[in-house]
Amino acid sequence: MRAAAPGGDDTRPLEDFLRAHPGVVSLAFVLGLLALWEGAAAARWLPTYILAPTAIAREFWVMTTDGGLLVPAAHSLRRALAGFAIGGSLGVLLGLLAGASKPFRDLFDLNQAFTHPVPKIALFPAVALVLGFTDSARILIISVSAFYPAYLNALNGALGVNPRLFWVARNAGASKLRVFFQVLLPASLPRALVGLRISLMVAFVLMVATEVLGHSNGLGAQLMRAYREGEYGAMYAGIVAVAACGVLANAALQWATRRLLAWQAHAGVPHA
């Protein structure tokens, strides 16, 4: 063990305290970085387009209170969450079906292997040629992208279910539908939720990506416009808003995960 402070070999009160409270270290680290940034900006070492953290916070507050961020955020979130809901639920459902039935899994297997690595955003211009740069085109691309992580993880979750659980259910005379919803679904849930977490992240990446092309009323379009017009304050406010949406949605999903898996011994999902 390397000593944090030289000399004191027997008692290291500082190190003991910090080991017991790692949150203090992370907070100090983040605050230190922000202070360096603020100081560099105050000393005018940074180019004009790098705003100080306090200036960004002020801009974010002003634009949030006057509604300049909330309306685009609502549009963006609606699309991201709609795409996540459609793609994620279809992914879990088909993944469980594929896990339960080998013929079904085989039919999907090669298609999935070939289409999974295609960046779905590459199809967006083609989809937009047919549907226009509309909500439907964006939600379609987001749901297709969110489908794959959910499908793959639900499939692996279903394949990993202890077969004894099925035998017991079958012996007790449970119908196929009942086995699916009362045995397969809950038993694969932990893994499926890991997949949904990745799906949610993908949905947010695609939320921004689909607003880069065509006209849009969302956050991604708002911050690209601010960048082109040189309104750096508005650009930073948009970045903070996107970040806040991502963090909040992730926190909400984790909260839901803990609720759904409360019956398990190890509640909480391993990091994806």
Add this chain to the structure above:
Amino acid sequence: MPGFPMPEALRPPWLKLAGVALALALWQAGAMLANHRMVPDLPAIGAHLLDDLADPEFRSHVLSTLMHGLLGLAIAFTAALVAGLAAARHWLVDAAIHPLVTWCYPIPKLALYPLVILLLGLGWESRVAQVALECFFPLFVQCHAGGRAVARRMEWLARNAQAGRWHRLRDVILPSALPFVLTGLRVALPVMLIVTTVTEFIGDSQGLGHVIVRAASYFDTAGVLSVAVVLGALGFAGDRLIVLARARLVFWERGVEL
């Protein structure tokens, strides 16, 4: 051996091939029903793909996408390996950066692209930096988990054998972390393709993303789909390579399904 069931691995995967045929047939039927040039049928996409592959300019765009994507991935990989292992092996580093990374993980880093352009310009540098930024997080998470996965006994054994720090890193820690690192690469590869393509939508006129936008501006759906096929093939080949590398490098974990 007659009368003996063939092992599953050797039986031709009829049903899987039938699945692909079914999907292609569905597309073809849809295209014929729609009968619209926005929905090209399979021969049209195939012909476009062959034309593209024969075109040296198209090939230079493929190369550009691949080079910049891989360079970004390599930078992210190096940074994630150093930071991830350092955090996994030292409590102070862990306390400083692990919560920060966990918080930033669900943020779409693509929102930072305008800022990256301001810093590095519209050329390839900003694209590489954006790819590295987005790929760093899944790689860090796996490297961190890998650095933690070293069996206690192995470490004790290495220490007892007087293995130095560098020796332990090379012969104990890195091999233990390898399966995790490869999993991280598997997650990061599709992310790399997505981000490279999106940044090419915006940046200077290079790469497959640019080809897509150009084709779309001519209402050339077959051209867009042909690029999508190429991107899918690149992703598929990369993924197979990682799986192959895993089978080769992590030979002691035989039979672990990916």
